[in-house]
Amino acid sequence: MININNLRFAWQKEPIINIDALSIEQGQHLFIEGSSGSGKSTLLNLLGGVITPQSGEVEILGQSLNQMSSSQKDSFRANHIGFIFQQFNLIPYLSVLENITLPCTFSIDRKQKALSRSGSLQKEAIRLLSALGINDPALIKRSVNELSVGQQQRVAAARAMLGSPDIIIADEPTSALDNDHRQVFIKILFEECEKENITLIFVSHDATLKHHFSHHINLQELNQVSIKEAL
């Protein structure tokens, strides 16, 4: 599913990523533990094809990102990967519905998958929201600024899931939530990813979340650069 080999990335001659090998299976729920400064956002950018490594290889779904042009990488990301970030995931001037259907602007594949599933983007958005525990259909017309942080993160999750991407990468998606909401959010996310057979990569500094996952990696151990830095 995802294979990383001898990946090296440096920013202004400062090495940030040095990963010899990493392999993630299809449908796996992987927890990557990493504190800030461990190079996790760089790793996510490398997986998303937003930045290009100096050497090494990232292979996703059997396709090597290195061999793609940057615009091919952008469409590949749009078609196959959904992202959820820590907070402020949403575009403030768009409504809930517009935020959820944003990937369709850049990926015809995901738009068609969403349409074939529910018939319309709006119906699919409502279906995803209710699966994520938001049962108020009127909410989708509202401004995202009126939502609570918990609701915003579910809207972000719905956006990441729309059109069934192969992979969801979640970067500290629960750090802005309180403990109860955190548990509920992770539970729902798991259920939905399992149903859709989506590979989930969950990155967090919070080791207490580790027990939810079948697989986990410590980025500080994996990334040889950050070990040096930590020392």
Next chain:
Amino acid sequence: MAILSLAFKSLLNRKLTFFITLFSIAISVTLLLGVQTLKTETNSSFMKSISGTDLIIGSRGASSQLLLSSVFHIGNTPNTIQYNTYKKISQSPAVEWAVPISMGDSHKGYTVMATDLSFYDYFSFANKQHLKVDKGAIDDDMFAVVIGSEVAKKLNYNIGDQVIVTHGGGEIEGHHHDNIPFYISAILAPSFTAIDQTLIISLEAMEAMHTDNHGHFGALPGEQILPSDNHQAHSDHDEHEHHDEAIHEEHADHDEHEHHDAAAHADHDAHAHHGHQDTQEQRVARLLKIKPEKINAIFVGLTSPQAILSMQSYVNNYQAEPLSAIIPAVALQELWQFFSLAEVALNIVTVFVVLVGLLGMLSIILMSLNERRREMAILRSVGARPGHIFGLIIGEAGFVCFAGILLGVALLYLLLFTLQAPLASYYGFYLDINMLTSNDWFILAIIQLSALVIAFIPGWLIYKYSLSDGMSIKF
């Protein structure tokens, strides 16, 4: 398209800065187009001052001076031409019509122009329009005066009012021809030319005021009391051997007619309805039927436009006296060139105003970039290319500028419609409201294009940011 709609929604999210930018561009567009409109309107109002006249003939001198004095009634030509010359020229086969013009007097600062009735038939302005009478009727009476609309309005004159003409241009220094009052027979409709600020009298009356003793016929040097009846006036005249030839001849003529008193009375009776009593001088002048001797200019219409150049050279080489003939359209164009410097200066200023408006837009977009890096990172994560982000900024600038242009054009027309009536009534300037000219469209296209080009600066910056930031949100 999706990116443009995003750009639009993003703009609406920042309403305050959006509207400030919008207005600064709109105002600069209004100013630029307003100056263009004013320029073309001034030019066209200038060019409309006279039309249908093929040549203006005056004594030899600068063509601009002849044009200014005869058409715009600015300055005066001390040089005159013989009335006989006018007669000769009007009989020339190429000439369809010729109207004599004489200047030099004023009334409360307004020009008094003497001509004959053919002026109303042949003089035209703008699109070959003739002068129209608003009130009263054009009277062939010697002491009738036709006044321009502006004169009537500013001095609050009505039909039948008496007018005293002043010698020379100034109100203070001039000699008042108060012994020859005129009565207003007609008020002209506004033509938005110099005629609006002009009083038109007959050539004969002008001559009556300007005979060698300023029209004081019958007054002996040192005489205190004017003779009260015509008979005596004439006997007075008999003693004056120094009178003009013309007057003398007329005088001699009159001596042969013993019934001249009756004629004078009949004449007087005919005009009794004006409610004015002719003064002594007027009665004498009527009797003498003084013919003008000298005039300032001749407006000439030719039988065919092909004759213009040959007629002009004929006039310029006229043997009896030094004359020059100008083609009004050409002379107007030449005169307009004098204003081109002011035009250029005005253009430069307005171009800078537009530039300032666009720079305002640039700085506002640049300021928004930092707070929008999060927005850009989110867009990148859902698959937007750096090119999309670049397009977002360009689209935003393009939209602000386009809306600014629309608003600016709307403001311009609002301004034009509001100012049209006051400009016409207070300044005698008729603002013709037209569609945007191709030049205006060109200017608007340039502004729109400059906005897009200027937006390349923030566009390029955000492109660079989105490459280095990727999906990571940096605060």
